[in-house]
Amino acid sequence: MAFVALGQGSAGNSAAPTKASRVAFILLAPGMIYLGLFFLTPLVSLVITSLKTASFTGEIGMYDYGFQVSNYAYALEQYLPQITRSFVYALIATLMALLISYPIAYFIGVKARAKPILQAFLLTLVIAPFFISFLLRTFAWKQIFSNESPATQFLQSIGVLAPDQYVIGSSFAVIAGLTYNFIPFMTLPIYTSLERLDTRLVEAGADLYATPAQTFWKVTFPLSLPGVISGTLLTFIPISGDYVSASRDFLGGSDTAMIGNVVEANFFRIQDYPTASALSVMLMAAIVVLVSVYVRKSGTEELL
């Protein structure tokens, strides 16, 4: 009964530090052990699997423990286009999501502040997509822009698309789908930052004869930066590993595969677990490097 012990521990913060830390330990241990077992050791498993060698028996899907570093070279050589594509797509989709989300967040957090009901309604609209399976939403886009659909025919008739050109299967469709799916993840953190924005600072900017644009870039935007940073991370990271939008059954085509699609194919279809693991390890390493550089550059250490 960790909860029962709680009251005793906080009784005297300074009087009984050992007792308090024991309670803290009891509260923390189950969850942290859980994460250790099912989050950390799987990452180790991934590294171990990525170094396995093909089984002597030559059976498909069977591998022996080993230290075959060349699995990484193979994965890189084989799938470099998909790896690069993942990061390019993720970068573009993150920027697009930022362009769409920032005005929404600004409107709800600053402009609608005086109208709590409107604010609550708009926030509900922001999170509404969460309540319908993202696979159904992504598939809906596929149907809306399917090859014989009115939307596609319209685009072809006004000349945006050539008569034999289609939306589905293009990089554009995949990036648009990725952007769409992650808009709420971008909007909510930015909203949280802007909601706390002291509008008197903006007024002060105007009083000092700054143009609205200057006030925005010198006052509003810097103050919303923590939200922008967590929003871009919450968007970029999942997008870089996503494989639903880029799947051929959804919005993708023959040359839109991302790293996630390759991991999926290697894991399930080819059963090449070492290559799938090597790709995952590289993705994780790239994300860790990118995130730490980004967080350091933007000067926010406190993310949790």
Added chain:
Amino acid sequence: MKFSLGKWLLPTYVALAFIFTMIPIGYTFVFSFNKVEKSNIAWKEFTFDNWLNMCGQPVVCEAFGNSVAIAIISTLISTGLGTAIAIALGRYKFKGRAATNLLLFLPMATPEVVMGAGLAAQFLNVGISKGFWTIVVAHVMFTLSFVVVTVKARVATLDPRLEEAGRDLYANASSVFWRITFPLLLPGIMAAAMLSFALSFDDFIITQFNSGPETTFPKFVYTAAARGIPPEANVIGSLVFIVAIAIVMIVQVRASLKAKKLRA
């Protein structure tokens, strides 16, 4: 003329953005009423049949039931574990806080495909066959950090003097917790549980890697996409949407009524 473009630019942009985000939801809803012969792509005819006969495709309902069961079980576990961690982080000084925070932050900063493939590789190496319970294990793992973050925010707003007052009045530790701390934390715990449920229910990538032959609603949709998704899936998707929106509205109305009462 004081009609300025600037004044209308932002609301128009926001309205267009919301239309963009709502289109697929409306589409899913509308096509749940489509009379379908072969594929649910082109609009044929309006019908209530899909709604009246939701389990016409038994696989859809079975997958849905699995998703609900997995979401409930994993939410109970992750909310329990996560609340304990949040209280420890918010209330206690202990060594290794930085490491704890890092371990909690990492799952939120890891692409799902990495967590999914990692856990699957571990199950493979250890020789555990995948199914219902491996999905539960995976879902608790990736929802836990979100529970901690949500409950921690609530712990931070808690006034420690209320608990002290309870103790001054000779309440023992367990009644202080259950009669003071827990009720005050409850809104945060409920929010965390709802978030955890939603994350688990809608998860696909981690689930696909750790489900084996077991199917969930998102997994069913993904597999069906190659052949065309049956309208029953649209019905269930729409139904979940309506229920979830109703819950959110009730919560919001109750919160605003409470705020009014406090002000009065």
